[in-house]
Amino acid sequence: MIHGHLPGLAPSRHRQLDPPVGQTACYRRFAAMEAASGDAHHTGAPALRLGLIVSTGKKLLHPGAGNIGALGIHMAGTPAYVFYGHHKCATMWLNTLCLAVCQRLGLRFDAVYNEDDFSRDLGAYAVQKKAHFIGYGNADIEYCRSLPSHRAFHIVRDPRDIVVSAYFSHLKSHSTGLWPELIAHRERLSALSLDEGLLEEIRFRGRSFAHMASWDYEQPHVLEVRFEEITGRSYETLLRIFEHLGLLQSQDYRFGSRLASVLREIRAWLRVRTGRDLPGLPRAGRLPPPDLLTLAWRHRFQAKAAGRAKGQEDTGSHYRKGKSGDWVDHFRPEHKALFKELYPGLVARLGYGSNDDW
DSSP, X not given: OOOSOOTTTSOOOEEEEOOOTTHHHHHHHHHHHHHHTTOOSOTTSOSOOOSEEEESSSSSOOTTOSOOOOOSTTOTXXXXXXXXXXXXXXXXXXXXXXXXXXXXXXXXXXXXXXXXXXXXXXXXXXXHHTOSEEEETTOOHHHHTTSOSOEEEEEEOOHHHHHHHHHHIIIIISOOTTOTHHHHHHHHHHTSOHHHHXXXXXXXXXXXXXXXXXXXXXOTTEEEEEHHHHHHSHHHHHHHHHHHTTOBOOSOOOHXXXXXXXXXXXXXXXXXXXXXXXXXXXXXXXXXXXHHHHHHHXXXXXXXXXXOOTTOOOTTSSSOOOOTTGGGGTOXXXXXXXXXXXXXXXXXXTTSOSSSOO
């Protein structure tokens, strides 16, 4: 049984922090672009929130808080940065974004999804691959302890929304190429009604939910982030994440920085298209905030979903809806009862309620 909840993930009051120099103008520009595209997140509220939102709770730390050792690109052969995710928690999108950042900084990125990918020794795997940045898609805390000192961020999502998202993904869109076990599950779902299929998906979520329940939420080097923050306040949340990792520049975005950004774009393009590097270009340790927001804009939901706005559903797309709270429209009393029976206290533990009275 799962008891209690995590105070750092439960709703809490927030305080505003002034953005680092150079972030205010670029955040204003991208927030305005997002609003103009019909993708604004704060209806009924001020259109722009220029401060970085940082929880006053214990788990969401001010970026850079604490000294966990010297981190940086000099750590060749060891991961200085890690993204810890879980199934249906924007893992593919964040892996794509982290890879794009690494391509511009000259860092090596590697993605793994379960213990079979790294032979149950994540630390040794990272050294073997000489990876600077690891994306661990189905993070199990037991395999994270072998990593050397690093900075990381970890994503959680309302587990009831995970059930609904996973059901439609497993039924139609998720690839089975690297997950042959999904073939039999898809066949079962295809033979069931929507309500019966959701019950089957609730049962199928056991291993993933166990990972989320057993995760250590007290790690000072790991920034805890909600999926709903990523999808609801994507630009300011991404700035907070990459500043925590130590990968954002803090100086103003002057001509030299803009010129370096162009060279980084050329370097990334050459690597993707030819596998070659741009000779004579020094490796950059940090990315200007406008460059990060440019990447976020390129990979926004509408771009991935062929122009659909968030909330417009396409059950055949991997980017089905992009909306939080969808479980309310799908869970019937029998779904609630089975979820509470199999995963008592999970909703409260992850901070999405105070108890199982929902």
